[in-house]
Amino acid sequence: MVHDGGASVSVALDAMGGDCGPEVAIKGADLVLSGVVPCECKVHLSIYGKESAVLPVLSRHRLVEKNSVFIDTPDAVLPDDRPSFALRHRRKSSMWCAIEGVKKGMVASAVSAGNTGALMAISRYLLGTLQGIDRPAIATVLPSREGNFVVLDLGANAECVPDSLFQFAIMGRAFSKTVLGVKNPKVGLLNIGAEETKGTCGIKEAFALMRDAKQGINFYGYIEAKEAFDGVVDVVVTDGFSGNVMLKTCEAVAGLTLHILKKEICSSLFGRALMRVARPFYFRKRASGSALDVRSYNGAVLLGLNGVVVKSHGSADAVAFAHAIKEAVCAISQGAMVKEMISEVSNI
Amino acid sequence: MVHDGGASVSVALDAMGGDCGPEVAIKGADLVLSGVVPCECKVHLSIYGKESAVLPVLSRHRLVEKNSVFIDTPDAVLPDDRPSFALRHRRKSSMWCAIEGVKKGMVASAVSAGNTGALMAISRYLLGTLQGIDRPAIATVLPSREGNFVVLDLGANAECVPDSLFQFAIMGRAFSKTVLGVKNPKVGLLNIGAEETKGTCGIKEAFALMRDAKQGINFYGYIEAKEAFDGVVDVVVTDGFSGNVMLKTCEAVAGLTLHILKKEICSSLFGRALMRVARPFYFRKRASGSALDVRSYNGAVLLGLNGVVVKSHGSADAVAFAHAIKEAVCAISQGAMVKEMISEVSNI
Numbered sequence: 001m002v003h004d005g006g007a008s009v010s011v012a013l014d015a016m017g018g019d020c021g022p023e024v025a026i027k028g029a030d031l032v033l034s035g036v037v038p039c040e041c042k043v044h045l046s047i048y049g050k051e052s053a054v055l056p057v058l059s060r061h062r063l064v065e066k067n068s069v070f071i072d073t074p075d076a077v078l079p080d081d082r083p084s085f086a087l088r089h090r091r092k093s094s095m096w097c098a099i100e101g102v103k104k105g106m107v108a109s110a111v112s113a114g115n116t117g118a119l120m121a122i123s124r125y126l127l128g129t130l131q132g133i134d135r136p137a138i139a140t141v142l143p144s145r146e147g148n149f150v151v152l153d154l155g156a157n158a159e160c161v162p163d164s165l166f167q168f169a170i171m172g173r174a175f176s177k178t179v180l181g182v183k184n185p186k187v188g189l190l191n192i193g194a195e196e197t198k199g200t201c202g203i204k205e206a207f208a209l210m211r212d213a214k215q216g217i218n219f220y221g222y223i224e225a226k227e228a229f230d231g232v233v234d235v236v237v238t239d240g241f242s243g244n245v246m247l248k249t250c251e252a253v254a255g256l257t258l259h260i261l262k263k264e265i266c267s268s269l270f271g272r273a274l275m276r277v278a279r280p281f282y283f284r285k286r287a288s289g290s291a292l293d294v295r296s297y298n299g300a301v302l303l304g305l306n307g308v309v310v311k312s313h314g315s316a317d318a319v320a321f322a323h324a325i326k327e328a329v330c331a332i333s334q335g336a337m338v339k340e341m342i343s344e345v346s347n348i
Numbered sequence: 349m350v351h352d353g354g355a356s357v358s359v360a361l362d363a364m365g366g367d368c369g370p371e372v373a374i375k376g377a378d379l380v381l382s383g384v385v386p387c388e389c390k391v392h393l394s395i396y397g398k399e400s401a402v403l404p405v406l407s408r409h410r411l412v413e414k415n416s417v418f419i420d421t422p423d424a425v426l427p428d429d430r431p432s433f434a435l436r437h438r439r440k441s442s443m444w445c446a447i448e449g450v451k452k453g454m455v456a457s458a459v460s461a462g463n464t465g466a467l468m469a470i471s472r473y474l475l476g477t478l479q480g481i482d483r484p485a486i487a488t489v490l491p492s493r494e495g496n497f498v499v500l501d502l503g504a505n506a507e508c509v510p511d512s513l514f515q516f517a518i519m520g521r522a523f524s525k526t527v528l529g530v531k532n533p534k535v536g537l538l539n540i541g542a543e544e545t546k547g548t549c550g551i552k553e554a555f556a557l558m559r560d561a562k563q564g565i566n567f568y569g570y571i572e573a574k575e576a577f578d579g580v581v582d583v584v585v586t587d588g589f590s591g592n593v594m595l596k597t598c599e600a601v602a603g604l605t606l607h608i609l610k611k612e613i614c615s616s617l618f619g620r621a622l623m624r625v626a627r628p629f630y631f632r633k634r635a636s637g638s639a640l641d642v643r644s645y646n647g648a649v650l651l652g653l654n655g656v657v658v659k660s661h662g663s664a665d666a667v668a669f670a671h672a673i674k675e676a677v678c679a680i681s682q683g684a685m686v687k688e689m690i691s692e693v694s695n696i
């Protein structure tokens with residue numbers, strides 16, 4: 001079944017992307033379909049990949065096999081493929097065909113853990129960008145002390161002109177409104193200080209664009225990384241280089257902090273005893289979805305396209321991949337994100 | 349006493365910098381002199397500040413009063429002062445006079461929690477840059493799974509040309525060798541992916557410079573933020589914008605992770621009971637200097653100058669400020685950092 005309307009959503013999976021191949025993608029799908037990683041509506045999957053690689057895995061996951069269609073694609077995008085190479089030579093790849101599924105309306109969104117550059121290039125080529133958007137961006141949701149916030153771009157555009165940053169603000173705002181349900185999202189521009197003298201020339205120009213926007217975008221002004229995690233704004237706008245550094249530092253430091261804490265606790269007899277008592281409790285907590293589990297933040301959305309494409313971490317495990325599928329479902333079912341964005345852009 | 353040679357080191361304190369003024373600086377000095385935050389050698393302090401603000405605080409800290417000289421300075425650099433303004437109009441400020449102390453050889457280094465831009469501009473003006481270094485950088489030490497690593501620049505140069513990034517590599521290497529005692533430090537260039545196609549044009553040019561360096565700098569290649577915290581390299585080179593984002597994200601996420609963990613644990617009766625049992629243990633650990641205490645990483649060194657200047661966080665508390673003083677002592681007593689840098693630069 002590809003699509004049956006109503007309360008169910010159909011998602012295309014590129015099963016060949018990611019460091020661990022189909023195993024992770026199919027297991028992730030299993031976690032979603034079995035409700036271990038709960039989604040708010042029923043999910044149907046179209047799985048794209050090489051028959052020889054995918055079918056053996058699929059045969060071990062009957063639930064996925066039952067609730068999906070498999071589409072054999074003879075080729076796959078490789079991690080080192082340049083975007084231009086993928087555009088020319090990977091037209092029979094699982095990634096290409098999955099996104100083509102979105103274009104043709106066979107699925108509502110596509111998820112891939114493959115090569116980010118190729119994913120962006122193919123998505124852009126097949127789906128096109130929204131009118132008024134020059135460059136799509138990658139966005140994700142990160143936790144803060146007050147809940148969470150959207151940050152973009154995460155690496156699609158290593159260098160950005162001020163106009164692009166302004167468009168990111170519009171897209172991030174639409175995402176925050178439709179996907180996270182924030183009524184009038186506060187938008188901050190990432191900088192290395194709150195003072196007007198701080199930052200690059202491009203940042204200063206983008207600041208002026210956001211401040212003077214005709215329709216108003218509830219612009220908070222410059223924001224530092226620390227304030228973002230304090231929950232001061234709902235949307236953090238930055239270029240793809242800084243955004244990527246912010247995202248990866250966040251993931252690394254969350255893990256490192258717990259690692260150091262555990263090491264410190266275990267350095268004493270009392271601490272080790274305490275850990276033994278706490279362990280069952282910790283595992284119960286973790287299974288029910290801890291906010292500390294960085295995997296639950298996996299799934300970044302490519303914004304600014306005529307369609308929904310979600311990028312999973314290349315190194316994602318099954319739980320993380322399941323969250324990327326959930327993100328793909330969320331972006332659609334909380335609905336009308338693309339339409340909201342079109343309306344916001346046309347209001348500029 | 350200003351300087352008595354031998355195993356003691358004299359440090360200039362700008363007591364007027366930082367969000368909380370002299371109170372924090374003097375208390376921080378007290379923690380160092382009393383050995384609560386231990387330093388590897390004896391410290392003598394020259395405290396610069398406005399008499400009316402500093403003397404009342406000093407009178408409450410007899411140990412500091414006894415082991416320092418106080419220098420009354422009629423002016424102070426304000427947080428919003430532009431660097432150019434500070435250079436022209438703050439020549440009688442505590443910051444200016446403290447750095448002048450370094451220049452005249454009255455103290456071995458200076459510590460300030462004041463305006464970073466002004467600190468860099470005044471330091472550069474008074475001390476000058478090392479031959480072969482165009483732009484000084486701010487460096488600090490961050491924790492990794494394998495120990496720690498140096499990262500620079502942290503915000504002195506929001507935009508960097510490839511030559512500057514190359515010079516940062518040389519400076520970071522010298523810091524790692526002399527201050528952290530790493531024999532042949534591995535240097536990584538921060539990027540948003542390991543593939544050669546990733547990153548900005550500037551990054552790619554800097555990559556070529558580092559790879560082709562005549563004397564060799566043990567260049568690891570591109571490194572992502574995640575790998576840096578895994579401990580893959582000893583030195584991470586980046587521009588001041590990304591470095592600042594990395595530093596502030598690191599500080600924020602370390603705090604946020606512990607905040608979420610505490611909240612999750614306290615959400616159950618069992619967890620609350622566990623916390624009560626663990627609390628005395630935790631405080632004992634913390635007092636003895638936990639690796640989780642971000643304050644112990646306070647103190648960033650301005651590299652590339654003819655002298656040692658250390659920047660403390662503006663929002664530092666006394667413990668954090670004490671660590672900045674310690675850093676200033678360290679940078680000198682582990683010795684010869686400046687000389688090492690001169691020799692490295694002349695080898696290029």
